[in-house]
Amino acid sequence: MQTPWGFPDFDAHEALHFVHDAATGLRAIIAVHSTHLGPAAGGTRFWHYADDADALTDALRLSRGMSFKNAMAGLPLGGGKAVILAPADRSKTPALLAAFGLAIDQLGGQYVTAEDVGMSVSDMIEIARKTRFVAGLPVAGGAVGGDPGPHTSLGVFLGIKAAVKHALGKDSVAGLRIALQGAGSVASGVAMHAAAEGATLIIADVDGPRAQALATQVSGSVVDPAAILSTPADVVSPCALGAILTEQSIAALKTPIVAGGANNQLATHADGERIHARGILYAPDYVINAGGIINVSTEYVRDGDASLVRQRIEAIPARLEQIWADSASSNRNPAEVADAMAMALIGR
Structure with missing residues (x-):
């Protein structure tokens, strides 16, 4: 190697x-x-x-x-x-x-x-059993800990709503079409939140039965995984694996918004500029999907309770708005803006 x-x-x-x-x-x-x-x-x-x-x-x-x-x-x-x-x-x-x-x-x-x-x-x-340097452990009801997935899902959903407000001027996802790539834990949580507010879900997953089960649960529909990123939608939400926004897939997008929970969605740095050049609003993945690590941090550091976790997750839309505002004023793409902010915070 x-x-x-x-x-x-x-x-x-x-x-x-x-x-x-x-x-x-x-x-x-x-x-x-x-x-x-x-x-x-x-x-x-x-x-x-x-x-x-x-x-x-x-x-x-x-x-x-x-x-x-x-x-x-x-x-x-x-x-x-x-x-x-x-x-x-x-x-x-x-x-x-x-x-x-x-x-x-x-x-x-x-x-x-x-x-x-x-x-x-x-x-x-x-x-x-072998180390104390671990979080995401089971806890009693109401305490901080457990599976971080639902917290990630909540943050992603709130980020989608912020993107819809910013790009479409709508306060709700009711009546909007959301193309969801993935049907795992995070994607399922996003689908539940969106469906409860009245969105129409189009779902794809490499596990066909899992995609169909989620679609049935939220009264959505299923498309082939190869077609999900090019499906006409108000929001495309990648919630599976990374590196799926490439020169080719970006060119095929039929949406004004890409906002999802997958890590490392951009295959290369250049793809941040490509999606921006198409006039598509992009929510940097490591900002919108921070809900899970917020819960993990609060559990591990022991600096708050479940209500504070919720408060911290509800701050995700404001961070996205700051990135989009800086992007508009500097004419830099949101991924570049977010990277610069993050690097300054970690001293690089």
């Missing part, structure tokens, strides 16, 4: 840890992008990658995104991310999770983990 320093997404990471435990088959990467504002916090992704280079690129991009996300959300956390290289059958054992917990613990608090794609609350329980 090529040395990490040669990867375009390396971006002066503070540390990279390659983890291997032969007894359990664990292979993982823990990427620490920045600890300028606090311990590097970000979830663990359990995913089957085509090759090791793809896993490294994902870890680097995701950890940098967490630095930016945590900084823009005003959290006392730096940015990091872990990926566990899953086997083709995506099986995992308590022993593998224990070995991963030990690897985190050996970093002495440099990195704090939580749930991401492929990981659950029960997985965090297993990891927590």
Whole structure:
């Protein structure tokens, strides 16, 4: 595998840890992008990658995104991310999770983990048996903690409403068409919020039955995953995996707004300018999808309760408005504006 320093997404990471435990088959990467504002916090992704280079690129991009996300959300956390290289059958054992917990613990608090794609609350329980540097753990009703997914969904929905207000002058998504890419935890939460306010949902997911089940639940419709980004809609909401906004997909967009919960939606920096040049309003992903890490931070730092979590999530639209206002006044695209803000906050 090529040395990490040669990867375009390396971006002066503070540390990279390659983890291997032969007894359990664990292979993982823990990427620490920045600890300028606090311990590097970000979830663990359990995913089957085509090759090791793809896993490294994902870890680097995701950890940098967490630095930016945590900084823009005003959290006392730096940015990091872990990926566990899953086997083709995506099986995992308590022993593998224990070995991963030990690897985190050996970093002495440099990195704090939580749930991401492929990981659950029960997985965090297993990891927590070996380290205290973990969040997203089950809690009693009303307390801060648990699955961060619903909090991410709420923030994304509020961000969509802010985008609709900014671009379309509407205070509600009632009667609007939202093309939702994904039908997982975050996407499902967004769909529920939007449907409750009267939006029409068009849904796509690589798991066809899952897409159909969500569509049935929200009285929506299903389209082929290859068609979702080019579906005519008032809002296109990417809520699956990243790097889906490319030169080709941006050219095919038929929407005035792109606002969704997926991380690293832009395939390259140039794609931020491409979407802006088309006159499409873009909500930078690490700003709109910060609800989950806001909940994780409040749980881990213990600096507030559930009402404060809600208050912090409800501040997401104001941050987006600031980015869009700065974009309009400076003629820079929103992704560029947000990156500049975040880099200043982490001292880069």
